[in-house]
Amino acid sequence: MNYNWNWGIYFEPSPEGVGTYADMLLSGLQWTVATALSSWVIAFFLGSLIGVMRTLPSKAAQAFGTAYVELFRNIPLLVQMFLWYFVVPELLPESLGTRLKQLPNAPFVTAVVCLGLFTASRVAEQVRAGIQALPRGQGMAGTALGLTVAQTYRHVLLPNAYRIILPPLTSEFLNNLKNTSVALTIGLLELTARARAMQEFSFQVFEAFTAATILYVLINVVVIVLATWLERTVAVPGTR
């Protein structure tokens, strides 16, 4: 095997003019983290809303929740990315569509919206499972105490459900983080895109991808450590 290893490549200046290859990868890491966190905000709140809708007595709310989940789960993320980036601006009224296309950070905004709505369908399934895993008596007890439906969810059901689903939510968060790499297809300069660019500029394929791999593994470890800490902090004393 003749491959010219050059582990010093990270400290050589990148052809972009400013900084080294290491700076390039780190800026990619920042975009990855920024995209993952921003889209998670949408995914968490919208996903919780949809998940709750699927457990409400109202048939219309259930149908809407089910339709949302099925729609976003059965179309590949990459196709959804293209739909938001290429198709939606064309279908909107002309002035609005043009404004969308001229956004200074169009790939970032699109990726955040797309990932947020996509991951929301997965969060919704977890939230629904969490609520349904609770004993039926809890909701009834809330009603018996005179709480409204909204109050029952806010003070009784959701606090318990979130504690149950914390581990699967962590893995959805990690999936969301990994899925940010799909946004390289619409031009977001996140970590995988930067590693790919570094490989194209320097021909040091394995160094570039090794660095990206290590960075992804590191973020995973950090997230898992934080999630374990969170799980212990919010655990109700006396349970498990």
Next chain:
Amino acid sequence: MFANFDFGVIASSLPYLFGQGMVFTVTLTALAAGMGVVLGTLIALMRLSGIPGVTHLAKGYVELMRSLPLVLVIFWFYFLVPYIGAWATRSSTPMQVGAFPSALITFTLFEAAFFAEIMRAGIQSIAKGQTAAAQALGLTYWQTMGSIVLPQAFRNMLPLLLTQTIVLFQDTSLVYVLSLTDFLGAASKVAQRDGRLVEMYLFAAVVYFAVCFAASFLVRRLHSRVAIIR
């Protein structure tokens, strides 16, 4: 909003989209799923073997694959496979590997990690007493696994394995980053040639939705039929 929607471009590209694109996607999905399940089962057996080095190797492999984005793994193997080929054949120049074999190797190895986790759960769901009974009858390890544990594990995990295969079907669209002509790649090529992005991407979305929705409906039906009432 749909005023100048052109259905003609979809109709005229159907043979290309399905004859080449969908055939590629389905072939890749089927082969990668089949090989992935076999490899995944082996990894699950390794992980449950209790032999220190082997268990850790399997665990490390699964954890590594699960913490990396598929796009990065696709790039890794695209560049790595020719070197592995060269090393295996003792040749001094990187081996020429076609796009399809490269994608197939990538998806098989990547999905094997996920199938391994499913099979591990399946094997662990079989009561310990069954393995003990098999050993008491004098069956060897491979006989126990082959005729007692694995058949039941497969049956219990079939719905999950199929659901994972639907995910794999959707994930194969990511070969787009290597410019291969899978279903989405074909749609994208027509879209760019004819300047008809709206029509082609919407059509691709509708087809993926129809296939995955129907498939997951069938899996749910199957699940209720094969479920063993305990």
